[in-house]
Every structure is written in C-alpha cells, then in structure tokens.
Amino acid sequence: MRIAIAKITKPHGIKGEVRVTVLLDSPELFCRVKTAYLENMKVKISARKGGEGAIAKIENVLTRDDAELLRGKTLYVERADADKLKENEYFVDDLVGLTLYAGDKPVGVITEIYKGGKTADVIEIGGEKGVMIPYLKRLNAVVSLKEGKMTVDEQVFNEVAVYAH
Secondary structure, three states: OEEEEEEEEEEEOOOOEEEEEEOOOOHHHHHOOOEEEEOOEEEEEEEEEEOOEEEEEEOOOOOHHHHHOOOOOEEEEEHHHOOOOOOOOOOHHHHOOOEEEEOOEEEEEEEEEEOOOOOOOEEEEEOOOOEEEEOOHHHOOEEEOOOOEEEEOHHHHHHHOEEOO
C-alpha cells in the first residue's frame, strides 16, 4: 500500500523543478525522501524546503514544460518504506474514511484532511451536512482504526465546527 506524501502544485523555475504541498508533518520529512512513486513509476527525487512546502527535482523532468505536465499529481511512498509512527500518530490515508463521532453522535465520514501550514490541519467530514473542523489537541481525538472511527469531544466539536450550509 502506498501513502501520499506530497501534491505537485506548479512548476518552479525553468529547469524542471516543481513546488509541492507536503502531506507529511513537515517539509523536512519530505526532503529526506530519495525515491517516490509518481503515479505507478518509481522516481528519484531531491527536495529542499521552500516557503510553506518544498521544491522538488524529479528525475527525467528537465524543463518547465515537463514540470507543467505534473501539476496536480501526487507523490507516494510504500508504507513499508515510510518512517515509523509514534504512538497516537496516523497517516492521513488511515484517517480518511473513518466515521467521525462528536461524543456518541455520528457526524459523518472523514473525506479529506488538509494541511494547515502554520495553523491546525483541517478535517473535512461528509454527511447530511458538510462540515469542517480544525484538528486541535483540545478535541481529544481518539482513533480506532479497528472500529473505523474517530471520536472527538462533543463540546469542543460544537465550538469549532463550520458547516457548509
């Protein structure tokens, strides 16, 4: 199984580099990656921190036109090759698809988690009403991959939830 580590946003310069939004905890973690998958092709990469994300050089991407073709594509690593997680740490791919509960009330299914940069990540939940919440420590999130759910503090959820309609 592969884990998404970065999303290519746009070309950078004229030598085939690309700007990426890092889907890991920090750009520094992404910059340590030496090989990744671009769609189904294994490629060598090198990267450096750049703004909120990183700037990456991908093997055989030599021009700005080559880089432009990668806009919107995702870089992945094999789960077995990823850094080992600490207790209560999860890959975004493991959280997407879980049912989110506010206390004992089901809210909906986690459809996406957006990197917050310098602020908290944002969890998008689908259901009767679309809702987004910042992934804050005070939510006291409890994840059970086995049960397929994430439970958060109901009072804090009600304070921070933003509904689409």
